[in-house]
Amino acid sequence: TQLLEQSPQFLSIQEGENLTVYCNSSSVFSSLQWYRQEPGEGPVLLVTVVTGGEVKKLKRLTFQFGDARKDSSLHITAAQPGDTGLYLCAGAGGNTPLVFGKGTRLSVIA
Amino acid sequence: EAQVTQNPRYLITVTGKKLTVTCSQNMNHEYMSWYRQDPGLGLRQIYYSMNVEVTDKGDVPEGYKVSRKEKRNFPLILESPSPNQTSLYFCATSGTPVGYNEQFFGPGTRLTVL
Numbered sequence: 001t002q003l004l005e006q007s008p009q010f011l012s013i014q015e016g017e018n019l020t021v022y023c024n025s026s027s028v029f030s031s032l033q034w035y036r037q038e039p040g041e042g043p044v045l046l047v048t049v050v051t052g053g054e055v056k057k058l059k060r061l062t063f064q065f066g067d068a069r070k071d072s073s074l075h076i077t078a079a080q081p082g083d084t085g086l087y088l089c090a091g092a093g094g095n096t097p098l099v100f101g102k103g104t105r106l107s108v109i110a
Numbered sequence: 111e112a113q114v115t116q117n118p119r120y121l122i123t124v125t126g127k128k129l130t131v132t133c134s135q136n137m138n139h140e141y142m143s144w145y146r147q148d149p150g151l152g153l154r155q156i157y158y159s160m161n162v163e164v165t166d167k168g169d170v171p172e173g174y175k176v177s178r179k180e181k182r183n184f185p186l187i188l189e190s191p192s193p194n195q196t197s198l199y200f201c202a203t204s205g206t207p208v209g210y211n212e213q214f215f216g217p218g219t220r221l222t223v224l
Contacts, residue, residue, distance in 0.1 A: 029209075030209060031210050032209075033209065033212075035213075041217065041218070042114075042200050042202070042215025042217060043153075043200075043213070043215050044215070045212040045213065048209075048211075048212070050210065088152070090213070091209065092207070092208050092209020093209075096208075097143065097166075097208060098155075098208055098209055098213060099155075100145075100152055100154075101152060102151065102152030103153075
């Protein structure tokens, strides 16, 4: 089974600070996705990256896929309370089902 | 509107009483899956289905059954629930190939087994 390790597990920061969340594996993935989950709801897709070295931006969120397609990062600039939630990375290899990391729980304090 | 529906949303039951959690999607997706989410353990896949009549075990299939008789429905069956199956369950669907397409999640079913 392919494993995805996310770090940190928990992160509590002040509004306006920057942060980075990491997603690492010893396996190569053909694609990697980032989801955000709010309490009482299912995860919602933020982005999909498929090319090694790819960088995608979504407003204040920057996603990067490692050159070797084994790791990814999510960087948030000037975090806001609305960014609070559980961030999950998920990887797929070929035709295998999606594997999820355990998540990073982010709390942004106003 | 694209939708994944799960029923029931909340269920409290007793050990050994068979139950079914339904999942239905209106997006004509081939791929459907069931996850359970537990504190500290993240989302773990129970079963998945690549298409009608095709189902496969995920990481934690013990104690669960599924069926995929129609494309839109993918029920999760607990034949004899036990307290360690108390969890938050999510159904998810996507187009294929998986991982390149968005997974749409249902609203979740919170199950308590006493």
